Amino acid sequence: MDYNRLLSQKVQEIKPSGIRKFFDIANEMTGVISLGVGEPDFKTPWSIREAGIESLEKSQTWYTSNAGLMELRREICHYLNRRFSLDYHPENEVVITVGGSEAIDLCIRALVNEGEEVLIPEPCFVAYTPVAQLCNAVPVPIVTKAEDHFRLTAQALKEKITPKTKLLILPFPNNPTGAVMRREHLEEIAEVLRGTDIMVLSDEIYAELTYNGNHVSIASLDGMKERTILVNGFSKSYAMTGWRLGYACGPAPVIQQMTKIHQFAIMSAPTTSQYAAIEAVKNCDDDIRRMANEYNIRRRLIVDSFNKLGLTCFEPEGAFYIFPSIQSTGLSSEDFCEKLLYAEKVAVVPGTAFGGCGEGFIRVSYSYSPSHIIEAVKRIEHFLQTL
Amino acid sequence: MDDLFKLLMQNARFTNEQLAVMLGISEKEVAEQIEQYERSGMIRGYKPVVDWEKIDTERVVARIELNVLPKRDFGFDEIAKRIMMFDEVETIYLVSGTYDLAITVAGKTFKDVALFVAQKLSPMDGVTSTSTSFVLRKYKEKNIIIEDEETDVRGNASL
Numbered sequence: 161m162d163y164n165r166l167l168s169q170k171v172q173e174i175k176p177s178g179i180r181k182f183f184d185i186a187n188e189m190t191g192v193i194s195l196g197v198g199e200p201d202f203k204t205p206w207s208i209r210e211a212g213i214e215s216l217e218k219s220q221t222w223y224t225s226n227a228g229l230m231e232l233r234r235e236i237c238h239y240l241n242r243r244f245s246l247d248y249h250p251e252n253e254v255v256i257t258v259g260g261s262e263a264i265d266l267c268i269r270a271l272v273n274e275g276e277e278v279l280i281p282e283p284c285f286v287a288y289t290p291v292a293q294l295c296n297a298v299p300v301p302i303v304t305k306a307e308d309h310f311r312l313t314a315q316a317l318k319e320k321i322t323p324k325t326k327l328l329i330l331p332f333p334n335n336p337t338g339a340v341m342r343r344e345h346l347e348e349i350a351e352v353l354r355g356t357d358i359m360v361l362s363d364e365i366y367a368e369l370t371y372n373g374n375h376v377s378i379a380s381l382d383g384m385k386e387r388t389i390l391v392n393g394f395s396k397s398y399a400m401t402g403w404r405l406g407y408a409c410g411p412a413p414v415i416q417q418m419t420k421i422h423q424f425a426i427m428s429a430p431t432t433s434q435y436a437a438i439e440a441v442k443n444c445d446d447d448i449r450r451m452a453n454e455y456n457i458r459r460r461l462i463v464d465s466f467n468k469l470g471l472t473c474f475e476p477e478g479a480f481y482i483f484p485s486i487q488s489t490g491l492s493s494e495d496f497c498e499k500l501l502y503a504e505k506v507a508v509v510p511g512t513a514f515g516g517c518g519e520g521f522i523r524v525s526y527s528y529s530p531s532h533i534i535e536a537v538k539r540i541e542h543f544l545q546t547l
Numbered sequence: 548m549d550d551l552f553k554l555l556m557q558n559a560r561f562t563n564e565q566l567a568v569m570l571g572i573s574e575k576e577v578a579e580q581i582e583q584y585e586r587s588g589m590i591r592g593y594k595p596v597v598d599w600e601k602i603d604t605e606r607v608v609a610r611i612e613l614n615v616l617p618k619r620d621f622g623f624d625e626i627a628k629r630i631m632m633f634d635e636v637e638t639i640y641l642v643s644g645t646y647d648l649a650i651t652v653a654g655k656t657f658k659d660v661a662l663f664v665a666q667k668l669s670p671m672d673g674v675t676s677t678s679t680s681f682v683l684r685k686y687k688e689k690n691i692i693i694e695d696e697e698t699d700v701r702g703n704a705s706l
Contacts, residue, residue, distance in 0.1 A: 177706075186704040196704035286706050415649075457550065457569045464568040509701040514706075530569060531558055 174290045179513045182498060186507040193536045195524045196507035198335060200399035200480070203452075205447040207439045208398060215435035216368035222431060226423040227415075228256025228407070229434045235441045236407055244367070246254050246390070252412040255419045256429045260336035260365045260393035260406035265291050266418040267361045267389045267408055268327065272297040276326035281312045281333050282515030283483070284331045285363070297326070303517045306485065312337035314348040321352075327359050336514045337483040338476020343376045349383045359414075360388045365406070366479040368397035371456045375478070379409075384409055389418075394433075394480075397448050398440045403433040453479060455532050458526040458533060465537040466524070469544060474541045480527045483511065487520045489547055497522060503546065504539040551580055552589075559593045596691045605655045608637075608682040611664060613648040616673045623647060626673045635663050646678070657681060 164172065168402060177183075186196060203209075227233065233250035240246040248254055257263040264287050272278060274296040282301045283449070289299040294526045302506045303311025304310045304322050314328070330349070332341040353360065366374040379388040408418060422428075459476065466473050466484045473484035493510035500506050510526075511518025526533060550570055554561060563581070567574040584590040599606050615626050623641050627648060631639050639650045654660040664679050685693045 183704045187702045189703065192703045194699070194701075194703040197701045198705045199701060201699070201701070417640065455551070457554070460571050461569045508702055509706070530554070530558075530561070530565070534565065 170294065171297070176486055178284060179494065179497075179510055182226075182240035182494065182501075186501055189300065189501070189505065189507075192234060192501070193506050193532065193539060194506045194507040195526070195528060195533070195536050197525050197527055199401040199527065200396060201527045201529070202399040202451050204398060204400050204436075205213075205440070205444055207249055207492050208400065209438050209445060211440075212432050212436035213401075215432050217530045220431055220435055223462055224256075224428045224431050224434055226428055226463045227254065227433075227447070228429055229438070232256060232434050232438050232441070233407075235438055236409075238540050239441045240390075240409065242391075245380050246377055246385075246409070247411045249412075253287050253415055254407060254409050255422055256434060257393075257406045257408060257422060257431050258426055259395060259404045260363065260391050261287055262422070262426065262429075263391040263393070263406050263408035263418075264288065264361065264363060265413075266421050267410075268292055268297070269295055269389065269421055270414055270417040271359055271361075271389075272326050275324065279325060279328045279383055281316075281329065281331065283310070283334075283511060283521070284329070286514065287336050288329045288356070289330070291322045297325070300325075301515060301517070303515075304337070304339065306483075306521075308437060308476060309477075310337035310343050310421050310483065310495075311336060311341055312349060313345075314352050317349060318518040321356075321358070325356075325358050327361055328353070329361050330334065330535060332485070333364075333370055333375065333478025335366065335479050336509070336511065336518070338479050340370055340375070340477035341378075341470050342373070343381075346376060346378045346381060350378060350384050353387060354383045356494060358387070358438070361391060364389045365391065365393050366396050369452055370454060370478040371452075371459060372468050372477050390416055394437050395449075398437075398444060399451065400433075400436075400440065403430070403436060405429055405433040405437050405461040407458065423479055427478065455526065458530055459536055460530070461530055462524065462526045462533055462537075465533070469541055471522075471540075471544075480525060481522050481528065483518075483521050484524060485524055489544070491547075493519055493522055500540065500543050504538050506539045506543070550692070551577065553682070555581070555584075555586060555590070592627065596689050596693075598693050599684070606653060607624055607655065607660055608627050608653045609660045609664075610682065611650050611652060611679045612646040612678040612680075614676045615647050616675060618673065626671070627673065630668070633663070633667060635660075635667075651682075661681070664706075 191534055233254040236249045237248045250277055268291045272295045276301045277298045278292040279300050281304050292299040300320050302316050304312055362378050379385045379390050389408055389410035391408050394400040461483055471484040471486055473482045476482050493512045497508055497510045508525040511521030562624045563574045563577045565579045581654050612629050617623050627639055635652045637651045652660055664677055669677055
């Protein structure tokens with residue numbers, strides 16, 4: 161059968177990640193010392209796992225309400241208030257999703273119409289563009305720069321706003337750059353958006369992993385809550401990637417439409433994970449702090465090591481990645497990564513995986529033990545000497 | 548427990564330079580702090596965690612549970628101090644429960660250890676009974692898994 165003719169045109173037009181081949185090779189090689197993953201190395205704290213087990217023992221194995229367990233939504237609202245001074249109503253301003261990814265999907269689908277523009281600061285996580293394309297919206301990249309510490313500036317934002325602009329994606333703390341928008345930077349952005357009809361999807365999945373002061377949500381700034389959909393989840397802060405649990409908070413009319421899509425596509429997020437998440441959000445602030453402290457130790461180690469190697473990087477203030485420049489080697493990002501993988505069996509991710517402007521950079525994860533990082537850096541040093 | 552101490556517990560062979568970078572303090576501060584741990588007796592020594600299976604040396608370890616009669620005025624200290632004088636004794640703990648002292652003894656062969664118990668330990672004044680368990684396999688020591696390497700199941704690259 162001619163599947164090309166049968167399959168949806170739109171889906172086929174979505175570009176598969178250009179570096180898929182590289183990933184396939186990296187993931188199949190053995191003996192690799194990797195700095196390539198995008199998830200915590202910590203195990204989910206035991207009390208959370210225990211809560212999941214207990215829910216299974218109690219046979220809590222049915223669907224929950226579409227928007228998620230009320231107790232979980234309530235605890236999330238308490239948590240957001242306690243940590244980030246945000247005020248949401250659990251009844252109608254929260255929906256529990258299958259990871260932050262689903263929340264991103266729901267938010268874009270609930271908001272954009274055909275032909276409307278979605279502003280996406282790059283380099284960034286890979287999901288926003290294809291979801292916008294599936295909605296027949298127009299993804300508009302905004303390049304963020306190393307000299308701005310990869311922050312979105314008001315100037316860059318203004319340049320891309322048109323009458324068709326519907327939604328701004330705000331992916332901070334940022335994967336892959338580690339950039340953080342502090343209050344004063346967010347204030348600049350808010351100033352541009354107030355008085356417009358532009359909505360914000362603030363992807364704050366790394367909110368608990370900031371190293372120079374507490375994370376600030378744009379939704380907590382004056383006049384921004386009404387135009388912001390906050391996306392967060394349990395994967396990164398609680399080391400719960402495999403549990404697939406996230407959430408979105410926002411104005412009730414938006415959450416209502418998002419919940420409608422969720423209801424038809426998903427029904428409800430995994431019940432076991434929801435019970436486990438209640439324990440997480442209620443009682444595990446200390447675990448978050450312990451892990452964040454550990455990441456911070458590794459962050460200092462890796463930033464120092466790469467700068468000593470001559471692969472310079474600005475000091476990332478969030479997430480668990482550094483984004484060093486490899487321009488001094490004269491290689492393209494993909495060449496660098498492929499050669500490093502074959503020569504020294506070290507896996508890192510080409511910056512181009514996160515948008516065209518990632519050329520000349522690589523993403524290095526420090527979600528690894530210090531001893532592992534030290535060994536990987538040794539190999540990279542050896543690799544650079546052979547170039 | 549402070550962060551420097553935690554890092555040393557993870558790996559006592561991090562260099563002062565590496566420790567300084569990880570903690571965001573100077574090498575001098577690291578050196579001073581470690582000296583302080585050592586001087587105050589917080590840190591009593593540094594030794595590798597060894598998988599003896601991989602080493603071409605005959606070695607047998609036994610854990611021995613001892614019941615002893617405490618001495619008036621000295622309690623268990625006196626007998627514990629006499630027992631720890633033997634080079635064969637690697638650790639000695641006073642414990643709660645059904646026996647008093649838990650010790651580990653290392654020797655070249657099962658016979659060595661058995662003879663040590665029979666000839667040195669049991670006849671000691673105040674020792675009322677011993678129960679010897681030979682260690683057959685070591686799975687984990689000082690938080691380090693001995694048997695198999697823990698593998699990273701996360702794959703080598705993901706977004």
